[in-house]
Amino acid sequence: MSEKVGVYVCHCGTNIAGTVDVEEVSKWAGEQPNVVCSRDYKFMCSSLGQELIEEDIKEQGLTRIVVAACSPHMHEKTFRGATERGGLNPYLFEMANIREHNSWATNDKEAATQKAKALIDAAVERVIHHQPLEPIPVEINPTTLIVGGGIAGITAALELANAGNHVVMVEREPSIGGHMAQLDKTFPTLDCSACILTPKMVDVGQHPNITLYTWSEVEDISGYIGNFKATVRKKARYVIEELCTGCGICEEKCPRKVVDEVFEAGLAQRKAIYRPFPQAVPKYPVLDPPNCTYFERGKCKACQILCPTGAIDFEQQDELIEIPVGNVILATGYDLFDSKRIPQYGYGRLANVFTSLEFERMVNASGPTGGSIVLRDGETVPKSVAIIHCVGSRDNNYHEYCSKVCCMYSLKFAHLVHERVPDAEVYNFYLDIRTPGKGYEEFYNRLLEEGTHFIRGRAADITDAARLPGEEGKLIVQAEDTLIGKQRRVPVDMVILSAGMEARHDSVDVSLMFGMGCDFNGFFTERHPKLDPIATMTEGVFIAGACQGPKDIPDSVAQGAAAAARVGGLISQGTVMMEPVRASINKEACSGCRICNDLCPYNAIIFHEDQKVSEVITALCQGCGTCVAACPSSAITGAHFTNDQVLSEIEGLLWDVRERQAVPA
Amino acid sequence: MSEQFEPVIVGFLCNWCSYRAADLAGTSRMKYAPNMRAIRVMCSGRVDPQFVLKALREGADGVLIAGCHPGECHYVEGNIKALRRYILLKRMLKQWGIEPERVQLVWASASEGNVLADAVDRMTEEVRALGPLQWRKSVLGGNGHQPVAAAEVEVKVEEV
């Protein structure tokens, strides 16, 4: 049975027609077998262009449609819609990319016209083998899993919960709040970070629609959009939450002190049973067994003895909780670049070299120094401070990317030094000043007026080896001042390294667990860098905040809200339609060789021991086609990318070379 | 034969990375050799070696397989499966007498339009230097399809 193919060659103004002879190509296409209708038109994606398709289908009884125009990533959906409105199944349509892949990529008009014919012939040969396909409806579980309780996760949770949806939040640390809870002031408004964050944290902790698991991690996840099953490990706190009132006596009386490497960035100590900070949500403390006298030697038990409600339980075990959810939002945040990786900056070796997070804790009123800016000895107030920009960023040796927020927080630090040590000299060693946000450039100007010294050059070296007079007992920053073209040695009392944001150290493992991907830098890969930054390539899994890439608080909030809106939309639809581009195994043709069984990264292939055949679970299949190519007996079909379709496409693509050969098979 | 030989290369580009890279090359108006004609597959893991052989048989002078960098595959590791098949296929194609430059594998992420364009330019020149493959005509056609005359059958005895 032959098909009636309609071919539409788009001019796209002069984008295509300026290089490809569209009239000739259209005429040529009309002469090909199975093509009964061939047109060229200025703008196929316009409503008039689309109507051409709809009318031709109805009037000429077309059975297949080919549009030769831009990339399918632009308009495949558009033309599938037109095909459907004309009365045909939308999958009986194929696009030939003669713009991005052809007219825009060459000035050779003859070659472009020839190539256009090949691409169109390929599409025509392929589309003849297309089958009508129906999207697959899947129900959505209205509960959402949010991984990460930083500002992005908190925003997403509140947006969804306030709209009446149930949310489960899983946070690795004992309290939500993320890195934002560690900050003192936020740029450019210099709002107190805790003041704007803690109300939201309390909201999350108290919200009837939010189930909060802290000191917990997602250990496993299976399923597909609308129907995930997450396994959460709730680590033992050794505190019975139902009984704990948050009075804090256990923490007060605990005799063991431990350096707090996490929240206090190593600048202060905590107890073996502790809350990371006073405003922690939830209020329940956590016991740290490796540092606890009872777990070490069986002695002490001060917390248990003194707890007024008997809430300490040394026998408590980790709990594994299975939670069915419909969608996942990953808001796992960032790690700070480890400045020890740049030995010439002396962090870890030279006492008064601090990282940005250390300095944040220092200037925080409830931090280890009560907000005073002092050297490592805890007493001496520095008279000169150097702030080194781009530590680990914009650097081929570490991270090529710009970490986006460091210029602003470096300026913030400069301001805070001016504020608290009014006669201190502050030197910012920068490459460029990047202040694109609202109020950011104005903030920079303020710093200029405050008398900050800006030296344009990447700091080469920080040393305590004095060479010149005035350097004794100081840290010397050596840098090329590129604006004056001279090497400078600037002696200071304190150095702050503005280290960049990097992906969490285990982001790759997390992405593998959730079945999506990371880029080279470990940040989660978004579905489209311009148009869809909060979705991933895996349906039902979304991302928000710094885990997607370095960003400041307003952008993290925006992404958290965006992810929540997207999920909210899915929940309100109740069902979602999944693309039918998936694999299926013909049971009769399957010999049970099991070669496909281990090939699916989504575990969509199961083996039936009783019938000795394999099967693809349609809803789990993401349509990559790897199993289709591997099946040695062609028992697996890849819908919309079948062997017949691709082999025919190859034949069409080589229309001119095949004729040259003219030798029978 | 005053016209320069223009190789025809069939490309298998994966929807998420290399196809988008080619789109980006076009959107950025990068000009590169028009000799690669692309076929879109969802993942380089869909590329069946049968496709490569079919392309060569039907007259392609070369075949390019392009996918995401290892570790970046949209479908986690489809590209590594493609890599395994490609490595074994290359070993076998050597036995078939097909020069290694004619079948190539390239990794290009969605933002690497220039990488893809450069790969196409480079491969076009490499295949141009090798000359046309024309499998059906030059390898299968003639001498064998029709009974040959006496003169053609004569075997030159060479010193070995």
Added chain:
Amino acid sequence: MSDKPKLAMYWAASCGGCEISVLNIGDKILVVDEVFDLAFFPCIADFKQSDVEGYPDGYIDVCLFNGAIRTSDNEEMAKLLRKKSKVLVAYGSCAYEGCIPALSNLTSKDATFKTVYLENESIDNPDGVVPLVETHVDEGTLTLPSFYNTVKSLDQVVDVDYYLPGCPPEPHQIWAVLEVVVNALLNGGPLPPAGSIVGAGNVAVCEECPLEKNVKTITRFYRPFEIQPEPGLCLLEQGLVCVGPATRAGCGALCPQVGMGCRGCYGPLDGVEDQGAKMLSAIASIVDVGEATEDEHVLDEKIGAVMDTLADPAGTFYRFSMAHSLLQRVKIDGNGDNGGKVK
């Protein structure tokens, strides 16, 4: 000749095993004798080409044509028998898809002649005499068929009605096919559609194979003499190349059951264009290389190291199907060299 249906069996480039396989059907051969008259069966009786030329077209009811097309004589006979037969069956792997003779497509006629007639330890041929199509002697001209550079399958020179795969076909399959044919001829029973593959299943050999099959990963390949396979366990999982997953069932998985990997003689399954390429794809896909996120160079090396243990991929994957493969024969460069020497 009587009115009984006429049977012919001819051998082109073959080993003779297919002729023997017909005898292998045991006492059913008596049924064959009863039903058919032999019109042309040079293996077992004295028939001449001129006999066939003398028949009217379509005189032969069923012709079992085995052997590949290697010479002009093979082709001539194929065309002659096609003309004179109602039903032409490509009998056995050679006629179906080239089989072992088609492995000659890994080399060239020149190289073959050199090896056989000239550059050989046991050859004494000081004048370098090689077979020629025409040789003039005092008494006249002697002719020989020409030797093709490329071995072809039967359907590459004539239209074929049915394919009976196997090297050789199994007796129960042969009898099953003959039974259908006999029924059709005598009782007007149905025949399968033209172009069908008969006497074989529609699934791969794995379905018939009793060995235990698990999820497969391979860390290296072994040649059959290198290891003793563990009994009862799939050979492919143990690194022994078994092409069973890409091969049509029907033989009862005879070879794997005795510890020899299937070589693929029943040919590919429906929907497969190229048996060798499909097996290559399947086997490469299950090679174990560790984590997906490794360094590209390390990956290349690791995969390469495993593939190096697979000797002669072309010969292994196309042992029987080379004439039917997409590329059909290897490319010989200008120096007459085989692009890749057969190991």
